[in-house]
Amino acid sequence: MARTRYVVAVALVLAVAGCSGDSSPLPAPTGPPTATATSPATKAPDTACNPRASLRPSGALPKPGRMPAGSWMAEIQKRGRLILGTSQDTLLFSSRNPFTGKVEGFDVDMGRQVAAAIFGNPDKIQIKVIGYDERVSAARDGSVDLVADTMTANCERWADVHFSTVYYEAGQKVLVSTDSPAKSIEDLGGKKVCAAAGSTSYDNIATVRSQPAPVAVAKPAFGDCLVAFQQNEVDAISTDDTILAGMAAQDPYAKVIGPKFTEEPYGMAMSQDHPEFTRFVNAVLERSRADGTWKATYEKWLGEFGPAPAPPAAEYR
Structure with missing residues (x-):
């Protein structure tokens, strides 16, 4: 291609x-400050939390x-x-x-x-x-x-x-090649979809309800996903719409498809x-x-x- x-x-x-x-010059450091002990009052609340608050x-x-x-x-x-x-x-x-x-x-x-x-x-x-x-x-x-x-x-x-x-406020979408017929991530069943290791984007691929499901592929960073996509090692990249827009700007043979299928605050x-x-x-x-x-x-x-x-x-x- x-x-x-x-x-x-x-x-x-x-x-x-x-x-x-x-690469910008830095002031001469005076040494890192010593961290204080964490008190229970500063700990985050339980899993019933509102993550936006x-x-x-x-x-x-x-x-x-x-x-x-x-x-x-x-x-x-x-x-x-x-x-x-x-x-x-x-x-x-x-x-x-x-x-x-x-x-x-x-x-x-x-x-x-x-x-x-x-x-x-x-x-x-x-x-x-x-x-x-x-x-x-x-x-x-x-x-x-x-x-x-x-x-x-x-x-x-x-x-x-x-x-x-x-x-x-962002939301997850999918980047595919311009000749792909896919309209959303549900159309990528059995296809390799790349995301950065340790990102919520990677975790979200596994939640897609399609038969067969997309195959999540982890790379160290989204730049590595873009290289893998351009080398035809993966079929798509899925992450926040804003990140994908930057990728599409670098590759005229790529497009972003589908509605947001997650909320990413x-x-x-x-x-x-x-x-x-x-x-x-x-x-x-x-x-x-x-x-x-x-x-x-x-x-x-x-x-x-x-x-x-x-x-x-x-x-x-």
């Missing part, structure tokens, strides 16, 4: 993305550079940078710019808003590239301050980490050890919704898909 000619181009993009971390902000945001003593924000300020965990191959949300070497996108800008609130400077941020299957563990063990990586907030993950309020993940930080991030998101920053960020990265919708409303526990 003609789409195989695009393998080399995509492989080159992935090769550029192979180096770890962001987060911790309510505890008042107005402090002025940048004046974080409350003893808070995790003060520790981040002392360190001199916010550490953001994200991917480097999710076009439009968090992908490495092959010209500048920097990881950029909608998710990265969400993290930059938090850095700006702490420091008064959105560039006080370190990008740490993590795998999809490392998103929960990286937030939980404190190896990053914040994960913004097209990550669906659900009750299972709430048992291990805190999530911010929802900052983006994106939240930023953080350690449960620091509930004050979760409340702080939610206050940043409240301001972003109110002052037009969220809308401007949407238009910057996703405006080609149409006018910015209203940002997701905050829900609190």
